[in-house]
Amino acid sequence: MFKLLDGSQTLGRGPTFWSCFLVVLAAALIYPVFADSYDVGNFSYFLIWIFMALGLCLMWGYGGMLSFGQTLFFGISGYAYGVLAINMGGGSATIAALILSIIIAMIAAGILGYFMIWGGINGIFFGIVTLSATLVLAFFLGQTAGPEWHIGPARLNGYNGMKGMDPLAIGDFYIEGSSLYYLMVALIVIVYLALRMLVNSRIGNVIVATRENPQRAEMLGYDVRKYQLLTFIIGSGLAGLSGALYTSWGQFITPSSIGLPAAAMPIVWVAFSGRSDLTATLVGSFLLLFGFQTITVYSQQAALVLMGGLLLATVMLAPQGFVLGIGKFVADRWSARRRHGSKRALADTSRLQPEET
């Protein structure tokens, strides 16, 4: 089963890659020891969005489905967490609220995905329909400011935002600060490794085959619609995980997290990083989120303009993604050096052979 971690659908293989992976993981684990609690909280915030980016990478890069609906499922799950956490009470019930809100997002993705995929919607129209659904939810939630819009004691509250839900907790122990950070790191490691195994499995083979040539994949006996729906549900479910964690982190969610500017962000992260590889998406998204947050402190408008500029630069200069391109360049140089090194070693060895007499 662990062989699937090193399959052909993912870049980064072998001892060198996994050694680097362990070094980065170790650095992430000891980071809270050296950083102050404000920075740890900020890091937790960046990590929240990684799940959404990985989900889009799976759908778009591996499955060929450009979904503009990541913030739709982010919003569904985020609001669901709020409603459930308020109605079910705090404490350990928040864990159940987290799981249920992700399931709700996945069910919503299943319903929308079924009608789109079985209805034959693909290509650019897939993006248009998912964007439309996202905007419908954002507009709907935007007009829920009145007191009549509530589910139990949970008021939706329009653009003022839903608040009052408890953060994740186990009993009386609130998962905040360093513990939330460690939870995020653990979840990212699990999701990243699980996605690597998925895309390198037989199912992953069919997912990429469907991206490449759906008719040929169908003519090999695969019902490609089921594989597309599965991909859409998993990718959207990961956006749901981001949404529920976001609401839990800030104890607050508004329709602004769903609308057009927010919906475009995952596309920028994944396009810039390199949509066809999970590792590139993980690294690139983190770097962009870090950069975006740093610039936002000075000017939010400047950060948004930078994001737009990066998307344009990606399309014009590196359609496969900057991080992926740099990663491939480094990997090629590394393997070329190793080949060169082994040739020299071979030549040295042959020089050491005693001459025949």
Added chain:
Amino acid sequence: MALIDVKGVTKRFGGLTAVSEVDLTVNVGEVHCLIGPNGAGKSTLFKLIVGLYPPTRGTILFDSIDITEERPFARVQRGMSIKMQAPSVFKELPVRQNIQIALQKRFSGAKRVVEEDRLLALLNLAPDSSKLAGALSHGQQQWLEIGMALALQPQLLLLDEPTAGMSPEETFRTGELIKSLNAEGMTVLVVEHDMAFVRQIAQRVTVLHLGKIFARGSLEAIIQDEKVAEIYLGKTHVH
């Protein structure tokens, strides 16, 4: 016994009737060629059989089961395997992975690797197994697609102009491959207009003209049919 039984199938595209009231039977264990001049409706009939088009009227039976409403993947699961006219492979994936995707339903682990190697050797693609499929020549892509179709070990192999773009040597080898598969019991339906190739492989031939069945019979009978010669290539070309 009929493996494929097309009964009174008609296909209209708006005002154009591409295939009209066609009956076609492909018996178990035969190599059946479907021929006809350009625009005869051969490829449309092929797409109706594989499920890419729904017929306007008529029924299609596979092994006595009505498959008229079934999608292509369901027909493949019943035992059909399909090679389209233009090479249809996964161009951005390596050659070996193309074969692997076709094989993975039936084999796993070491057995799959052995079968991959056998097919790659059969297709003369072993040296190119790590290349992207899109980097292969046109003829090699045709062979790769034939290999993917064979990987399913079908009861019925459906080939739409399998030798288009191949050299004479490759065409001859393809013919010999089809004959050897047929000798092992595979039923084959080939849409083709290269008469030399048809002569090499066909046991029975159906001629389509203007969307209708024009003639059918043994290869010898069709070759000697002067009306077929007239509509197909001109009197002097069939022999």
